[in-house]
Amino acid sequence: MPFTIAIDGPAASGKGTIARALALRFSFHHLDTGLLYRAVGARGGDPIAAANSLSPEDLARGDLRSAEAGQAASRVAAIPEVRAALVAFQRAFARQEPGAVLDGRDIGTVICPMAEVKLYVTASDQIRARRRALELGADEARMLVELRERDARDAARDVAPMRPADDAILLDTSEMSIEAAVARAVETVRQVLA
Numbered sequence: 001m002p003f004t005i006a007i008d009g010p011a012a013s014g015k016g017t018i019a020r021a022l023a024l025r026f027s028f029h030h031l032d033t034g035l036l037y038r039a040v041g042a043r044g045g046d047p048i049a050a051a052n053s054l055s056p057e058d059l060a061r062g063d064l065r066s067a068e069a070g071q072a073a074s075r076v077a078a079i080p081e082v083r084a085a086l087v088a089f090q091r092a093f094a095r096q097e098p099g100a101v102l103d104g105r106d107i108g109t110v111i112c113p114m115a116e117v118k119l120y121v122t123a124s125d126q127i128r129a130r131r132r133a134l135e136l137g138a139d140e141a142r143m144l145v146e147l148r149e150r151d152a153r154d155a156a157r158d159v160a161p162m163r164p165a166d167d168a169i170l171l172d173t174s175e176m177s178i179e180a181a182v183a184r185a186v187e188t189v190r191q192v193l194a
């Protein structure tokens with residue numbers, strides 16, 4: 001049986017960093033599910049049609065990591081038909097042997113509710129804005145506004161809102177280095193695998 005690790009949390013909390021490190025450490029597959037919504041938003045036109053016809057080329061676009069692409073993703077992610085169109089792909093990805101790490105907003109609650117490990121990664125708004133500003137070479141105050149707006153929309157939508165699963169382990173990385181956050185996550189997975 002494949003082993004699934006679900007990692008959720010708000011924007012720039014460090015989900016992707018931890019997910020990539022866990023995948024490397026345990027030789028699991030990794031899917032950044034936010035990239036799917038970013039690709040749908042970036043296509044323009046009818047988002048439902050885009051979600052139903054996403055291609056590897058859409059996911060390889062060079063402009064998907066921008067703050068604008070994040071906002072567009074968050075808007076299309078509130079459309080139930082867009083989310084429905086992406087479910088089967090994500091679940092099939094999660095079923096790969098020997099295991100998979102998926103990070104997003106609804107992995108532990110909707111996509112993989114039976115995941116063996118669920119982490120909900122957070123950090124303070126200010127810390128997340130600083131990290132994102134450093135990453136994108138952008139203004140910190142603008143990043144703070146951007147991520148608060150996105151988080152509010154993601155948490156308030158009717159379908160698959162961003163929230164921790166009841167059985168998720170909370171990991172606040174505000175005061176943690178990347179190495180410390182990854183070590184904590186690795187230890188959590190090890191304990192479940194043992």
Ligand SMILES: Nc1ncnc2c1ncn2[C@@H]1O[C@H](COP(=O)(O)OP(=O)(O)OP(=O)(O)O)[C@@H](O)[C@H]1O
Pocket residue numbers: 009010011012013014015016017018034131132134135173176177178179181
């Ligand atoms: N514990 C940490 N300490 C310092 N910087 C960190 C830490 N964790 C992540 N970062 C940095 O913060 C930025 C955001 O991290 P990451 O992309 O992993 O967040 P995310 O939650 O996946 O974001 P998004 O939801 O927007 O995809 C990156 O530049 C990353 O290197």
Ligand SMILES: Nc1ccn([C@@H]2O[C@H](COP(=O)(O)O)[C@@H](O)[C@H]2O)c(=O)n1
Pocket residue numbers: 011012033034035037038070073074075077103104105106107150154
């Ligand atoms: N499982 C998911 C993943 C992402 N979203 C939406 O996409 C936006 C961009 O995600 P990032 O992880 O790349 O920041 C995010 O703000 C969500 O609106 C989602 O709904 N579900």
